[in-house]
Amino acid sequence: MDLASLTAVEARDLIRKGSFNGPTSGMALGYVQANLVILPKHLADDFYEFCQKNPAPMPVLDRCEPGDFIPRTVAPTADLRTDLPRYRVYRKGVCTEEPTDLRAIWADDFVAFVLGCSFTTEQQLLHHGVRLRHLEQGRNVPMFKTSILCQPSHDFHGPLVVSMRPIAKDQVARAQDITSHYPLAHGAPVHIGDPAALGIWDLSHPDYGDGIELKDDEVPVFWACGVTPQAVIEQIKPDIAITHAPGHMFITDLRDDDIRDCEFMALG
Structure with missing residues (x-):
């Protein structure tokens, strides 16, 4: 099927x-x-x-x-x-x-x-030729708790969670532009590059989802994630x-x- x-x-x-x-x-x-x-x-x-x-x-x-x-x-x-x-x-x-x-x-x-x-935006990324290796491997996207805190409201507070997709270096700008048009699907990336800036120290061990190895020609790209709640x-x-x-x-x-x-x- x-x-x-x-x-x-x-x-x-x-x-x-x-x-x-x-x-x-x-x-x-x-x-x-x-x-x-x-x-x-x-x-x-x-x-x-x-x-x-x-x-x-x-x-x-x-x-x-x-x-x-x-x-x-x-x-x-x-x-x-x-x-x-x-x-x-x-x-x-x-x-x-x-x-x-x-x-x-x-x-x-x-x-x-x-x-x-x-x-939601993965179809758009694929349509525009952006490679998504977690889909190729049949794996769940890796997700990480970050050191960034959400804006609190009453009793609700806690860390921002992000999803990470390894994107080829020459496709990062394209991925950023495509996803920026979908703010109701988390929009543009919240961070590109060094995971330590988000308090993430080991990309091979996500808090949620499956780990995916980063290749030499790829950059880790992070989007806000609905696992935050x-x-x-x-x-x-x-x-x-x-x-x-x-x-x-x-x-x-x-x-x-x-x-x-x-x-x-x-x-x-």
């Missing part, structure tokens, strides 16, 4: 049936992929404000009403309880399980946030929080062109 050529509906159907539970990088190319954060209602407004203060790692594409598991702005036929390949359930900041279905633990006061993801959840320790498993994204009905040069989504 050619996963790259699937439509968003076909990809979600495959996931919902339990026929696919791996990372979605390279799947349904051309459709906007997204991160997921689910929190109890009493934390939702504060988290939304936190996202507004930190739009690079947490651009909001959709926000559901309490108890609603349908992302009506970005995929009105989807079900956020079943349509991601894998989730993470955090209790007091500790990941206690990674289910493939949330129906057994869904609560009426849960508020789901759908956040932009850099996987997971690092924040680990730090602030709410009673319960649910996210996507790193690299296992939600595939929306939006096309890449729908969010080109857009800085915010009109929700509802």
Whole structure:
């Protein structure tokens, strides 16, 4: 099966049936992929404000009403309880399980946030001839906690997480320009080159995802990452929080062109 050529509906159907539970990088190319954060209602407004203060790692594409598991702005036929390949359930900041279905633990006061993801721009990079070796190797993109702190909001605070892609030296400017047109998919890189400037000391051991070796003709390029809320959840320790498993994204009905040069989504 050619996963790259699937439509968003076909990809979600495959996931919902339990026929696919791996990372979605390279799947349904051309459709906007997204991160997921689910929190109890009493934390939702504060988290939304936190996202507004930190739009690079947490651009909001959709926000559901309490108890609603349908992302009506970005995929009105989807079900956020079943349509991601894998989730993470955090209790007091500790990941206690990674289910493939949330129906057994869904609560009426849960508020789901759908956040932009850099996987969205991978199709654009590939289309313009930028090589992405993690896709060639069938691996999850490496992600790292950094020494950069997010702008705090109420109880929400913590480190920025970045994703890293090795980019050929002669393609870095092209990759930077292409991704700059998609701020709702994390936009342009936050850093190019020396990982130590971000407090990253070993590229071979990411905090999330799979390591990938840097070649002599490549430069490490870092984008803000939607796994940032997971690092924040680990730090602030709410009673319960649910996210996507790193690299296992939600595939929306939006096309890449729908969010080109857009800085915010009109929700509802």
